[in-house]
Amino acid sequence: MSYLLRRLEFFAITLWAALTVNFLLPRLMPGSPAEAMLVRFHGRVSPQTVKAMEIALGVHSDQNIVQQYLEYLGNTFTGNLGVSLTFFPTSVAKVVMLALPWSLGLVGTATVIAFILGTLVGMLAAWRRGGIFDAILPPVLIIISAFPYFWIALFCLLLFSLTLNWFPLGFAYDLTSSINLSWDFIGQVVSHAFLPALTIVITSIGGWILTMRNTMITTLAEDYVKMARAKGLSPFRIMLQYAGRNAILPNLTGFAMSLGFVISGAILVEIVFNYPGLGFMLLQAVNGEDFALMQALFLLITVAVLVAVLIADVLTAWLDPRTRQA
Amino acid sequence: MAVPAIASQEIAEPVEPRAGVLRNVFSSLISNRKALAGLAVLLLFTLVSAFAPVLAPYDPHSLQFDALLQPSLQHLLGTAANGQDIFSQLVWSTRESLLLAVVAGVFATAVSVVIGVTAAYLGGAWDHVLNLFTDVFLVIPTLPLMIVIAAYAESHGVWVLITVITVTGWSYGARQLRSQALSLRNREFLDAARVRGERSLYIIFFEVLPNMTSLIVAIFLGAALYAVLAAAGLQFIGLGDTNDLSWGTMLYWAQHNGALLAGQPLWVIAPGLCIAALGGAFALVNYAFDEISNPALRPVKKRKR
Numbered sequence: 001m002s003y004l005l006r007r008l009e010f011f012a013i014t015l016w017a018a019l020t021v022n023f024l025l026p027r028l029m030p031g032s033p034a035e036a037m038l039v040r041f042h043g044r045v046s047p048q049t050v051k052a053m054e055i056a057l058g059v060h061s062d063q064n065i066v067q068q069y070l071e072y073l074g075n076t077f078t079g080n081l082g083v084s085l086t087f088f089p090t091s092v093a094k095v096v097m098l099a100l101p102w103s104l105g106l107v108g109t110a111t112v113i114a115f116i117l118g119t120l121v122g123m124l125a126a127w128r129r130g131g132i133f134d135a136i137l138p139p140v141l142i143i144i145s146a147f148p149y150f151w152i153a154l155f156c157l158l159l160f161s162l163t164l165n166w167f168p169l170g171f172a173y174d175l176t177s178s179i180n181l182s183w184d185f186i187g188q189v190v191s192h193a194f195l196p197a198l199t200i201v202i203t204s205i206g207g208w209i210l211t212m213r214n215t216m217i218t219t220l221a222e223d224y225v226k227m228a229r230a231k232g233l234s235p236f237r238i239m240l241q242y243a244g245r246n247a248i249l250p251n252l253t254g255f256a257m258s259l260g261f262v263i264s265g266a267i268l269v270e271i272v273f274n275y276p277g278l279g280f281m282l283l284q285a286v287n288g289e290d291f292a293l294m295q296a297l298f299l300l301i302t303v304a305v306l307v308a309v310l311i312a313d314v315l316t317a318w319l320d321p322r323t324r325q326a
Numbered sequence: 327m328a329v330p331a332i333a334s335q336e337i338a339e340p341v342e343p344r345a346g347v348l349r350n351v352f353s354s355l356i357s358n359r360k361a362l363a364g365l366a367v368l369l370l371f372t373l374v375s376a377f378a379p380v381l382a383p384y385d386p387h388s389l390q391f392d393a394l395l396q397p398s399l400q401h402l403l404g405t406a407a408n409g410q411d412i413f414s415q416l417v418w419s420t421r422e423s424l425l426l427a428v429v430a431g432v433f434a435t436a437v438s439v440v441i442g443v444t445a446a447y448l449g450g451a452w453d454h455v456l457n458l459f460t461d462v463f464l465v466i467p468t469l470p471l472m473i474v475i476a477a478y479a480e481s482h483g484v485w486v487l488i489t490v491i492t493v494t495g496w497s498y499g500a501r502q503l504r505s506q507a508l509s510l511r512n513r514e515f516l517d518a519a520r521v522r523g524e525r526s527l528y529i530i531f532f533e534v535l536p537n538m539t540s541l542i543v544a545i546f547l548g549a550a551l552y553a554v555l556a557a558a559g560l561q562f563i564g565l566g567d568t569n570d571l572s573w574g575t576m577l578y579w580a581q582h583n584g585a586l587l588a589g590q591p592l593w594v595i596a597p598g599l600c601i602a603a604l605g606g607a608f609a610l611v612n613y614a615f616d617e618i619s620n621p622a623l624r625p626v627k628k629r630k631r
Binding site: 025263297 | 360458461462464465467468469471473474475477478551554558559562563564565581586587591595598601603604607608609610613616
């Protein structure tokens with residue numbers, strides 16, 4: 001189990017690094033735009049809240065930096081992140097928690113679909129080496145990978161919403177209705193999430209396909225695959241359980257590494273579709289100079305990515321017996 | 327190219343002819359169709375940015391025309407919300423977009439080289455720490471980090487973008503370079519250099535790096551693609567200098583003025599296609615590089631079973 005322990009250690013270190021970056025950034029930048037923001041809060045929220053935000057944003061404090069750092073860590077872990085300026089007087093923690101489910105649902109689902117679909121297609125492309133599929137896919141995917149996510153989003157919006165009128169223009173559900181659990185509302189959520197999800201799948205699937213195809217090509221040349229063929233196993237079984245299972249490991253590692261990029265793209269997609277997730281809210285926070293909210297969002301997005309990476313690590317450990325030894 | 331030449335003269339023992347590496351790479355690039363297409367597009371954009379004043383029919387900032395004109399022979403792509411000619415803007419924007427891609431790509435690659443090669447060469451605790459540092463940067467999602475840095479920055483000029491892209495874009499390359507440098511570390515010609523008593527810096531720059539030229543070029547291409555997309559994304563959400571002319575900024579104004587709803591889809595489509603063409607060119611050359619260095623990936627004729 002030392003593999004998982006090492007990954008847990010990495011998780012903890014990265015989390016600490018993100019927390020520290022978050023703490024240091026406002027202190028490293030010349031001038032303090034946050035100071036002007038904080039002035040607006042005086043007298044409107046409790047002194048403890050103002051103090052928590054002063055510490056988080058590095059605005060004049062009588063404590064030394066170590067004390068500030070410790071207090072910042074304490075405040076962060078207890079969810080004491082101050083008050084949002086954009087959504088005054090709601091607390092940052094509350095605002096962030098309102099956005100989280102939308103992002104998790106949209107980006108999570110789309111990423112999992114893209115990963116599974118991409119891995120399968122990549123596996124098939126390598127299996128039928130030299131087929132039409134295999135010849136056309138790589139160049140097409142490379143070109144698609146060069147399109148900016150947000151531009152694909154704009155294009156989908158133009159084609160499917162404005163021209164064909166198949167899908168709504170933005171947001172997560174019809175603005176006239178309130179959140180409830182009726183079938184009608186669920187239908188709205190699905191139709192509003194469809195285009196953003198499609199965009200994320202289109203733009204991120206290429207990476208998974210190419211990595212999987214390229215590793216699968218190497219794996220198919222291995223002796224154990226030849227052996228399996230010689231034994232007369234069914235091609236399907238060889239593809240999935242012999243070559244595929246081994247080839248998927250680098251793809252899972254790749255998943256962990258490129259998730260940060262996928263999330264970055266997803267943020268822009270949310271912005272284009274006005275989808276009320278973390279990314280859209282991040283832009284609102286930046287535009288409204290709502291620094292407390294902005295930093296909380298940065299932290300939360302990073303933590304979400306870290307958790308996903310940890311899940312990928314657990315899957316790797318489950319699929320690859322070698323990680324469980326040594 | 328001078329550097330490898332010097333290195334091969336000074337080394338007593340015969341190593342692979344390094345002066346030829348770049349030439350070999352170049353000739354295989356020319357014979358690869360994907361690479362050729364990519365190089366052609368890069369050349370085209372370079373020419374467009376060099377001759378922008380000649381190619382653009384109007385001053386890109388000029389407000390002399392009517393707003394939101396439909397495409398016509400006078401205005402190939404129509405006009406923007408304040409009457410600027412969209413085609414002229416597109417041509418002039420090539421400069422900043424290309425500059426950002428190349429400069430940020432070079433900077434990010436340089437950081438990758440320094441961190442990746444140092445980690446591999448020094449080994450031990452240094453390697454452990456630098457490798458961890460690289461992995462942490464690899465996992466932290468870049469766009470939120472870029473947004474936060476850009477939001478705190480006082481100005482939003484080109485250099486802020488370049489810095490932000492460099493800070494967030496080096497980690498992937500550093501990781502690849504480290505593994506290649508690790509595989510070089512125990513080669514005999516490096517032992518020979520150490521026995522000769524060369525300093526570490528000399529060995530890294532004149533013995534290790536020339537052997538990694540092709541990987542470094544590949545990493546530059548990847549970093550340039552990243553820079554194209556990252557710059558476009560940041561400018562699109564208004565974190566670049568919105569007075570500058572670049573494709574990302576054009577998209578920002580198009581979105582800001584509701585170009586799609588106002589019936590000017592070309593205002594959105596044209597800059598996006600340019601971004602994709604530039605990024606795609608880097609990506610194609612990069613993929614061709616992969617095919618050249620890994621023969622197993624080369625396209626195959628349909629084989630008999």
